[in-house]
Amino acid sequence: MRAAIKSVGLLGGGVIGAGWAARCALNGHDIAVCDLDPEAERKISEVMTNARRAWSRLTLAPLPAAGSIRVVKTIEAAAEGADFIQESLPEQEALKISLLARADKVAPPDVVIASSTSGLLPSRLQSGLAHPERFVIGHPFNPVYLMPLVEVCGGARTSDTTKESATRFYRALGMHPLLLRKEVDGFVADRLMEALWREALWLIHDDVATAAEIDDAVRFGPGLRWAFMGTLLIYRIAGGEPGMRHFMAQFGPALKWPWTKLMDVPELDEALLDKIVAQSDAQAGAAGIRELEQLRDDCLVAILQGLRTQDYAAGAVLDRFEKTLWAAGHRSEFDIEKSDLTKPLRLHETRVEPGWVDFNDHMTESRYLQVFGDATEVLLRVIGVDPDYHRGGHNYYTVETHLRHLREVEGGTPLHVTTQILGTDDKRIHVFHSLYRSDDDTLLATAEQMQLHVDTRASRACAAAPQVLARVQRIATAHRPLARPAGSGRAIALDQ
């Protein structure tokens, strides 16, 4: 199986296929996606827009340059030249088997072919392939560009190498591959979801609860916990000090109680369908699909970032992914070789995120410093202070910052920072950042900073490395003719 994957062939460009396209393209892969829908390009590009938006909030880690996405009209055109093939066609076994066989014909045998099926059996899906050993299930969750889980499941004839290759590929995309030990219809996650779903249908059918009430029972209750611990660990904790056996003794008898109707399946007749659709429409209200998707993505990003602060569950997956991105050292967006150094550098753009504002919808104080700190981080990468340099035991630390708040700024406002070097010596960089609204270039705040180069192991100041000093000097020299910015060199005093 291929060690280096550049091109990815996608069979099917619906909700799941488009999600794969976005996730792979954001990780630098070039995509050929086969979809016959005449609107496929528009739909995939809308998913890509959502994905870019979500990732810009998800991480500051440097991503590789995004890959290209090309929509093609045959299975063969998607499969040819691909280093990895992912199928996301409708859940019809016969259709999948016949189209997988066509991809199998044109792809060299060292290319993995994976299927996104939610629950069809891999041994059956691989039955029509000349090279069944390179076929595996890689079952993702919507939105593919944000959800970490991908269930990896081999069929009877899948090789171990294939499972390992797929696992490695998905992990490099920032996902959490769960290698299944057995193939069963519905795999693991969909069996659990399906059980809950059938019960939900009964609750609607019997008028016990509406769609919105069922969702509230989940998201204000057990769903909050399921975001980081599954049922088993949550129940263990619910057992308190005596542990799992005690919990089972307490809760076990409930298995015999009439607490679910799942022994039976509701008939999905027109009446039940109408009820579900009407309740779903009422629940969604005026919100359109893109709006709901963005709301979902914003919540997912907030949860992933929240869990990242605990370095636990999906937060640990994100943390590991970011570490690999930093280590890969993809070039930052600012290129010292190609930029005009005779004016303040435009290093960082962002916007006022919903969580950055106070009850008056104004950006809170500490977020100003965060934005300036992010600009400083970019400056440091530009002058060569990167993870390798950190590992060598050196870094610049901020020892002093003078902030001036000139204008309030509301949630959602687009922002950018420009940075001027006021002076430098072999240990210090005297920096002046200016924060602007990007829509009308109003100056909002300034931050004057002294950066001190330190030996991080000895915790004391020392001279920076020659290649770093050379870059600092190059920018400082270019900035020397610039006027001192208004407000630099100030002290705080009442008599001003």
Added chain:
Amino acid sequence: MRAAIKSVGLLGGGVIGAGWAARCALNGHDIAVCDLDPEAERKISEVMTNARRAWSRLTLAPLPAAGSIRVVKTIEAAAEGADFIQESLPEQEALKISLLARADKVAPPDVVIASSTSGLLPSRLQSGLAHPERFVIGHPFNPVYLMPLVEVCGGARTSDTTKESATRFYRALGMHPLLLRKEVDGFVADRLMEALWREALWLIHDDVATAAEIDDAVRFGPGLRWAFMGTLLIYRIAGGEPGMRHFMAQFGPALKWPWTKLMDVPELDEALLDKIVAQSDAQAGAAGIRELEQLRDDCLVAILQGLRTQDYAAGAVLDRFEKTLWAAGHRSEFDIEKSDLTKPLRLHETRVEPGWVDFNDHMTESRYLQVFGDATEVLLRVIGVDPDYHRGGHNYYTVETHLRHLREVEGGTPLHVTTQILGTDDKRIHVFHSLYRSDDDTLLATAEQMQLHVDTRASRACAAAPQVLARVQRIATAHRPLARPAGSGRAIALDQ
């Protein structure tokens, strides 16, 4: 039913009862909890410690002074004098009926008696009461002090007033009451959990997945979404542009597929029990129950705060709760009348949270300013700049901050800030904050700030109200003899 609730009687002080005790006490209620376990006091006090820890991270909003918790040994002692009674006894119908009847005898009829049962029917539980109309289900989720959901369900003889009173009481505790329209065994949330749980037991029974793998399938996958949107809305979104009817057409047939074994119930024999216990032990590893509880609570807090930035789902519940706390204007912890004003004021204590550190485990720059900003907020409340004052159209804004970073500080370090007023006039307060490690009083950083009083509607500076100026002046006068702190009045320059 009683409009003002001060004392709460709790029947049962296990995991759920202790959680109620903590949530109610943190909201200022005095608690009498009946529990016969000789270790009840220790266990309840450990839950209270966890709850205080979680709430200190959850919100900066001012809480009322915590109520007292008293463990008593009879149902009558818990019920007498209570304004609201909550029963959390073992899930045995006959036991609950007989003990509820004893509480019913001693409590005046205008006191609500609620049961925490996960699924027993209210019409049966109220059958032995002389005043069945004041009985209602209030089914919470573990940990009760953090989870918003409480299912409110009346029996055949429950009055509407009782349901309304219980709903109002739970909402005032920061919870999200879900009023059920019908009584069914297991209510809504537990039916959904039970369905998923039975499927999980089959997966373990059939060796398809282990306890840890099942939990991973949830928390890296559908569980992440269930923290803010339930199954119905998530499926609607998965349907993409064509909507819910289209989704049902696609996914409906799966109901007939063998994607769940829930038509049947696994026999909970010794072999299955042993397997579950062994897998649960392996999953928990060396972590003890308190450690797991704290991990769970930290993740819940991170998710609640993450969702709060989106003002959605449980985050919207937290946001509303905090607004009522701010509006209630509980006195801040610093009391100007009782404090020594002749030294810098110790206004704010915190610690370096896990999410505040960079990859070197050092607190990130912007978090310093956040801690100083929190200290400023306390100062403003102390001088009378509170939500009422804001609503009057006035506030102090930070116009300038000079930060000096003197020492690095690691995750987990306890911190406190002291605040000196360097000068003031009718529009401005010149403040100097010092940040210390609390364990050894090392000075870590300082922040000199100029606060400017503004008419927030006109967006221009103006004099503060006389009662505010009087308090500022009182502190400033007491601070006048203090030495100017080292580092005040500085400008940033290379030649220092």
